[in-house]
Amino acid sequence: MFQSLAIRHGATIRDRTEVAEMKRDGIDIIRVSTADGRQFRGNKCVLTVGAWSRKLIKEITGLELPIQPLHALVWYWKIKDGFEASMSTAGGFPTFAFFGEPQLYGTPSMEFPGLIKISLVSGWPCDPDRRDWTIGGGDESAVKRQAADCIELVMPGRIETARGSVMTQACMYSMTPDEDYVIDFLGGEFGKDVVVAGGFSGHGFKMGPLVGRILSEMAIDGEAETAVRIGVDMKVFGMGRFEENPKGNV
Structure with a gap:
């Protein structure tokens, strides 16, 4: 636009x-x-x-x-059948943040039908010209376990967490102290x-x-x-x- x-x-x-x-x-x-x-x-x-x-x-x-350039990851998780409407903006589902360690945030189901986004607030230091477009050298598995715990805390029984996220996207932040x-x-x-x-x-x-x-x-x-x-x-x-x-x- x-x-x-x-x-x-x-x-x-x-x-x-x-x-x-x-x-x-x-x-x-x-x-x-x-x-x-x-x-x-x-x-x-x-x-x-x-x-x-x-x-x-x-x-x-x-x-x-x-x-500091940071390599950040965005994960999308599958919404269980029957809960799609309630997890949307029209259904009143909010954007939320988890201020534990690591910090996470999530948004309603918007970009991809049937999926909800949960992402790191931060990321891993990187060189913007030479970054790894996958996990960026960080412990992705540990963060995803924390994300799954957050999901069960905030929206128990609504998201399929057993198999983890179904899609990952990489992005980049420029973070000041x-x-x-x-x-x-x-x-x-x-x-x-x-x-x-x-x-x-x-x-x-x-x-x-x-x-x-x-x-x-x-x-x-x-x-x-x-x-x-x-x-x-x-x-x-x-x-x-x-x-x-x-x-x-x-």
Whole structure:
């Protein structure tokens, strides 16, 4: 939806384009080079590269941001016959979280008929360019046993747990020590012409529309007017918080 709306408003989407380098080219121009040799120039740049944030920002500025890429797994479990309707959003089934060790969360049956999703809140540290797309080096069996225990606790008798999950999907988080976002100007030679947003820690997706508005205001106006209007102190999301405390806002 966001891509469709962007194209409708004149944006150009370049899929599968790896950013290799970003430099200041003159006083007011930012030059971005890609791995396949293309170059893009502009007055402003918004850097939102997810799990690659740490790598790219270090290459550009030498700054080491504690944004850890994590390989996360999502599991889908079979709902027992007769309970499908009650496990859906229409049936009033909620999203839930289990704050044990490890932390898990689950959602109603939405994506795949007859299946319910339960996933790790966190994951295993990984290199985004060299990750194992299966279990990522973690003890998946132990986590799945914990997930089965959680299922029996929260929804006893409704899910087939004996044979485990029926489907696994891999995804990737960019996790900060305090699990708060990084939204800031890159600073240094780039000043306010480059805006950085990353470290959304697995829970930033739902804030996409608001974060997008804030980033556009920062890039165009040099200030997040929306954040000021709703009373949000953007220092909470600043990169400098890790200099004062390695754990950020913890």
